[in-house]
Amino acid sequence: xxxxxxxxxxxxLAGPVWADGGSPFDENLARISWEDATSHFGERCIVYxxxxxxxxxxxxxxxNFHQDFRNNFTVVINREDYVNFxxxxxxxxxGQHVRVVGTVIEYRGKPEIIVSSPEDIExxxxxxxxxxxxxxxxxxxPAAPKPTMVKVPPQPTVQWKPPADGVIRVATFNVLNLFDDxxxxxxxxxxxxxxxxxxxERLAQAIRALNADVLALEEVENRPGLEQFVATRLSxxxxxxxxxxxxxxxxxxxxxxxxxxxxxxxxxxxxxEFRDSNGKPLRFQxxxxxxxxxxxxxxxxxxFVVHLKSKRGGxxxxxxxxxxxxxxxxxxxxxxxxxxxxxxxxVCGDFNDTIDSKPLQRIIGTGPTSLAAFVSExxxxxxxxxxxxxxxxDFIFASPAMGAAYRQGSYDVVTDHGDINGxxxxxxxxxxxxxxxxxxx
Numbered sequence: 001x002x003x004x005x006x007x008x009x010x011x012x013l014a015g016p017v018w019a020d021g022g023s024p025f026d027e028n029l030a031r032i033s034w035e036d037a038t039s040h041f042g043e044r045c046i047v048y049x050x051x052x053x054x055x056x057x058x059x060x061x062x063x064n065f066h067q068d069f070r071n072n073f074t075v076v077i078n079r080e081d082y083v084n085f086x087x088x089x090x091x092x093x094x095g096q097h098v099r100v101v102g103t104v105i106e107y108r109g110k111p112e113i114i115v116s117s118p119e120d121i122e123x124x125x126x127x128x129x130x131x132x133x134x135x136x137x138x139x140x141x142p143a144a145p146k147p148t149m150v151k152v153p154p155q156p157t158v159q160w161k162p163p164a165d166g167v168i169r170v171a172t173f174n175v176l177n178l179f180d181d182x183x184x185x186x187x188x189x190x191x192x193x194x195x196x197x198x199x200x201e202r203l204a205q206a207i208r209a210l211n212a213d214v215l216a217l218e219e220v221e222n223r224p225g226l227e228q229f230v231a232t233r234l235s236x237x238x239x240x241x242x243x244x245x246x247x248x249x250x251x252x253x254x255x256x257x258x259x260x261x262x263x264x265x266x267x268x269x270x271x272x273e274f275r276d277s278n279g280k281p282l283r284f285q286x287x288x289x290x291x292x293x294x295x296x297x298x299x300x301x302x303x304f305v306v307h308l309k310s311k312r313g314g315x316x317x318x319x320x321x322x323x324x325x326x327x328x329x330x331x332x333x334x335x336x337x338x339x340x341x342x343x344x345x346x347v348c349g350d351f352n353d354t355i356d357s358k359p360l361q362r363i364i365g366t367g368p369t370s371l372a373a374f375v376s377e378x379x380x381x382x383x384x385x386x387x388x389x390x391x392x393x394d395f396i397f398a399s400p401a402m403g404a405a406y407r408q409g410s411y412d413v414v415t416d417h418g419d420i421n422g423x424x425x426x427x428x429x430x431x432x433x434x435x436x437x438x439x440x441x
Contacts, residue, residue: 025099025122033048034066037113044103046101048097050095050096050127051063053069058079060181063089163213167434172394172395174424175203180222204229214260216305217258222244239259244257249285254286257305261294264293269288302345306325306329309321309325333363336399341401350394360395394426410431
């Protein structure tokens with residue numbers, strides 16, 4: 001029986017657990033001005049300042065400590081935590097001197113603290129942090145016992161080196177609405193909140209466990225947000241390249257690629273016009289992203305990242321669109337293989353349909369130019385990527401030349417046996433043995 005990689009993780013959640021039920025304002029914490037928060041990323045601190053503006057955008061409430069809130073310290077309260085506050089936070093704290101306790105996190109280079117309870121933020125008379133000589137300020141009364149804190153061990157780093165044997169790992173992962181906390185005014189149907197911090201951490205740990213050299217992603221909002229996610233949560237993973245174009249999704253979900261290797265040309269097919277199976281004009285619902293990956297010393301290969309139309313709306317609405325997208329994709333592959341039968345490429349993504357469906361069979365094709373599929377290596381109980389429905393809709397396919405480079409037994413659905421990877425999908429991974437580059441490459 002093939003192995004399934006179980007992701008057993010200990011996740012970093014909101015902060016310390018206070019065993020004695022005492023105040024979170026531990027006087028042993030650093031007490032700093034909001035202006036100094038950038039020097040304390042990753043630290044649990046007590047931050048002092050004045051809320052100069054406050055705004056509830058529906059999914060989040062922002063308490064801003066400077067008019068230029070995009071570049072300065074902000075307190076964030078998520079919508080699901082509004083019930084913990086007796087009055088709207090944007091009215092309670094606006095214009096008030098406050099102190100707030102929490103872990104200072106980095107978002108797009110600026111510091112933030114996320115609070116979930118009014119116990120974490122207090123209105124005070126003076127926004128200036130107390131002066132200290134480096135020692136904790138003596139308490140007016142005998143100090144209470146220190147709260148017991150549950151410490152999370154540091155996460156192991158990934159020690160990656162370029163492959164000496166030419167074996168590379170390719171993976172695809174629908175990361176479930178990797179959105180930032182800011183409303184995009186140009187996406188009229190963007191109604192999703194930013195992905196919560198704990199889900200981002202789970203997602204990062206799942207990606208770290210995958211350890212893919214090239215990673216196709218689906219349901220990513222934008223390039224800056226993805227770059228920030230990589231920089232803050234995957235900085236040791238050696239992903240030096242990010243490829244993403246804004247596609248045609250009316251709710252702002254896009255496909256993307258992370259690579260440890262340099263990239264060559266990157267092509268978007270978001271403007272390609274074709275017809276659905278009913279003859280209606282159509283474009284890809286998201287995008288068909290085409291990326292050239294250029295590993296040093298090894299043959300280059302291409303990666304297509306796809307995310308076909310979902311089944312939302314029922315088969316009468318969705319299936320003709322998915323069939324049209326499948327036919328358009330297959331036409332792209334046929335042109336490439338007609339010009340170069342030895343073209344090496346993989347096709348990765350969320351196809352929103354099963355391997356035996358008409359859209360996927362159209363994409364795979366028949367005859368000498370058919371794509372290689374490796375699903376038969378999996379037992380039926382291993383063929384689950386969409387966890388809610390217990391079905392497999394995420395795949396990695398390969399052109400004939402790339403299929404010949406496939407490493408037998410490497411195709412795997414990386415299951416988490418629950419809801420711990422930050423997504424409603426399981427990722428898929430496969431390994432390929434690249435040939436050494438020649439002068440013509």
